[in-house]
Amino acid sequence: MTEAPALDRGARSRDAILDTAGDLMARHGYAATSISMISAACGLPVSSIYWHFRSKDGIYVAVLGRARTALLAALPQAEVPGADVAQRLDTFLAEVGSAFRRQPRGVKLLLGLGMVQQDASAAALAEVRRYRDALVAWARDSLSSVFALRDRPEVADELARFTLRMAAGTVVARWFEPDAVLETGPLRVALLALASHHGVPVGHVPGRDAPSRGVANRE
């Protein structure tokens, strides 16, 4: 057990470094995370860290790349199953909420460097952009499937932007109220209203809770 095949000793160390580095950078941000902190937290000396990744920047790029593939693997297919819009939307929102709960670090990593745009390396900027583009594409495709928007790409784009900004805003809210969750209920109402506002047929709009007791939507 302790005698792992010597070949992947390095790979295991590499993973350990990425684990602790990702954790620290998500908590403190890129600039406030030092190599010595990572070294102390994972037990390996600084020179080993530099042997695996050539620089602090390289660590960040690797950490973010790993977070991206992990997140994309956790997100389901873009084709959302379900008979009607309401059903597919509920499936989509459940997936988003669950991924959001289970991957608390991914997005914070984006923010961790986000502040540093100015002095970030080209590699880091590229990796950040890949992460973000992957999220945008996933949201657009999923919502396109939910609302059957193959012929209305601009609507799918707007819905995706809306959803992602709400998610990002919730990440921000979290460092004031650590137990803040992505409120899928209001988001559901908003997405249905937005789609409907653009003339997309959304079915009967059942309304999960609070049975709309007012005089709204009458002429």
Added chain:
Amino acid sequence: MTEAPALDRGARSRDAILDTAGDLMARHGYAATSISMISAACGLPVSSIYWHFRSKDGIYVAVLGRARTALLAALPQAEVPGADVAQRLDTFLAEVGSAFRRQPRGVKLLLGLGMVQQDASAAALAEVRRYRDALVAWARDSLSSVFALRDRPEVADELARFTLRMAAGTVVARWFEPDAVLETGPLRVALLALASHHGVPVGHVPGRDAPSRGVANRE
């Protein structure tokens, strides 16, 4: 002109330090902004900076406090004028959008330290919380006025959270697409739908653009 009354020489220096420090911290984040950078950018030696503010932390607290009063001064009264909901909502969104455009630094400053929650000083944490609480209170009161929610505080809270998260998400979006703006159009549709969903009377819901050609909202 160059001979300002010696009494406020200090005050002017203080302001200059806060100006450049706020600018740098909003751009690079707290951790990545050094005293030397501030000194080089504003022309005063580091020791003068330390004379005015006792520590780097003190600079941040002062910068954020100043940003808070400036933002609150820029935001209009909580009582939103207007005859009906649609009118008041448009006024409110126009104000939010405009404040958002004119105060690009304020919110980024919050995020700048936000990452550092763990090792932040008590004073900094308190100041961050004051800034955030002021924003939440303003949004809640304004939306309460827009939708006449004096007897439905929980709805006002939800609308305020929704609005602020969208705004925070847009700040985040901005460091990928620097020209991203707060999309008040979709936000308007969403807020109306949310209020209506909770049984709040919202009038006839005119719909500014895209005249809702679908079959939505029918039973």
Added chain:
DNA sequence: GTCTATACACAGATAGAC
């Protein structure tokens, strides 16, 4: 209040034995 000069710690990064 502003300056020059400096103390001390720690940052990122490397050398070279093992």
Added chain:
DNA sequence: GTCTATCTGTGTATAGAC
């Protein structure tokens, strides 16, 4: 691949003349 030891720059912060 991992270790000890170290180089060099810069960080926060201070002393003390003016």
